[in-house]
Amino acid sequence: MNEVLLRSENLARAFGGLQAVAGVSLSLYAGQVTALVGPNGAGKTTTFNLITGNLRADSGTAQIRGRPIMGLKPWQVARLGVARSFQDLRLFTHMTVRENVFAATETASWFWQPGGSRARLRRQERAEAALEATGLAALADARAVDLAYAERKFLSMARILAAEADIWLLDEPASGLDLASRLRFGELLKNAQARGVAICLIEHNLDVVVELSNRIAFLDQGRVLAEGDPGTILKDPALAAIYFGDRPQEAA
Numbered sequence: 001m002n003e004v005l006l007r008s009e010n011l012a013r014a015f016g017g018l019q020a021v022a023g024v025s026l027s028l029y030a031g032q033v034t035a036l037v038g039p040n041g042a043g044k045t046t047t048f049n050l051i052t053g054n055l056r057a058d059s060g061t062a063q064i065r066g067r068p069i070m071g072l073k074p075w076q077v078a079r080l081g082v083a084r085s086f087q088d089l090r091l092f093t094h095m096t097v098r099e100n101v102f103a104a105t106e107t108a109s110w111f112w113q114p115g116g117s118r119a120r121l122r123r124q125e126r127a128e129a130a131l132e133a134t135g136l137a138a139l140a141d142a143r144a145v146d147l148a149y150a151e152r153k154f155l156s157m158a159r160i161l162a163a164e165a166d167i168w169l170l171d172e173p174a175s176g177l178d179l180a181s182r183l184r185f186g187e188l189l190k191n192a193q194a195r196g197v198a199i200c201l202i203e204h205n206l207d208v209v210v211e212l213s214n215r216i217a218f219l220d221q222g223r224v225l226a227e228g229d230p231g232t233i234l235k236d237p238a239l240a241a242i243y244f245g246d247r248p249q250e251a252a
């Protein structure tokens with residue numbers, strides 16, 4: 001079994017009367033893609049927010065390589081090797097593509113020593129490599145706001161790559177991509193996987209899930225209902241009913 005890089009145990013968070021996340025335990029393994037699947041409002045994004053410190057958990061814990069991370073700020077979690085993308089991308093829209101990627105190199109812990117110009121040069125090299133890998137080199141001087149939709153998604157991925165993190169939390173990175181772009185995206189994931197990155201992928205398209213993930217955690221109403229290999233999980237008729245909005249009525 002591959003090494004567990006990130007583990008959450010019983011994470012919970014309510015918003016007023018709504019229990020958005022109701023005890024999520026999740027393990028992310030080096031070199032594996034875990035798809036976080038579930039209907040709208042299942043608590044997928046909130047789970048990411050609890051792990052990354054963007055939201056405070058009501059209860060539960062999380063560790064990176066056994067080190068507790070609850071209560072840390074997002075930048076502190078980032079320095080422990082977690083890179084995260086957002087459903088709404090959150091690019092610096094009026095900065096160039098290159099500046100967006102360069103900014104992402106700042107969060108990686110091993111760049112944080114006061115290394116002067118050598119460290120800066122190394123960050124620039126990382127940024128250029130990420131631009132190459134995502135096919136954005138020719139667009140490096142364009143402003144993010146001027147990019148086409150798919151290129152913005154790849155810019156978000158370039159920022160992830162440039163951070164040199166070994167845990168990736170990706171919130172619907174492939175949504176709305178055409179087939180060719182999806183294949184490009186798949187290559188990025190497979191390369192990262194081969195380097196031992198632990199990836200958690202929120203994805204609604206089950207074809208993409210089957211193609212790219214090794215494991216599925218199925219979330220509904222803030223709970224992990226099932227976890228396992230994609231073939232088994234996606235064949236479960238009860239989960240399919242929930243996923244496609246055909247929830248069985250509770251007995252009166």
Ligand SMILES: Nc1ncnc2c1ncn2[C@@H]1O[C@H](COP(=O)(O)OP(=O)(O)OP(=O)(O)O)[C@@H](O)[C@H]1O
Nearest residue numbers: 015018020038039040041042043044045046047087
């Ligand atoms: N900051 C917030 N304040 C109040 N309610 C919230 C907040 N964030 C999320 N919620 C609610 O918590 C529930 C879970 O939301 P979340 O965004 O985690 O779902 P999701 O699984 O990511 O859904 P989607 O697939 O639509 O992105 C939803 O009912 C949502 O409306």
Ligand SMILES: [Mg+2]
Nearest residue numbers: 044045046087
């Ligand atoms: Mg979401």
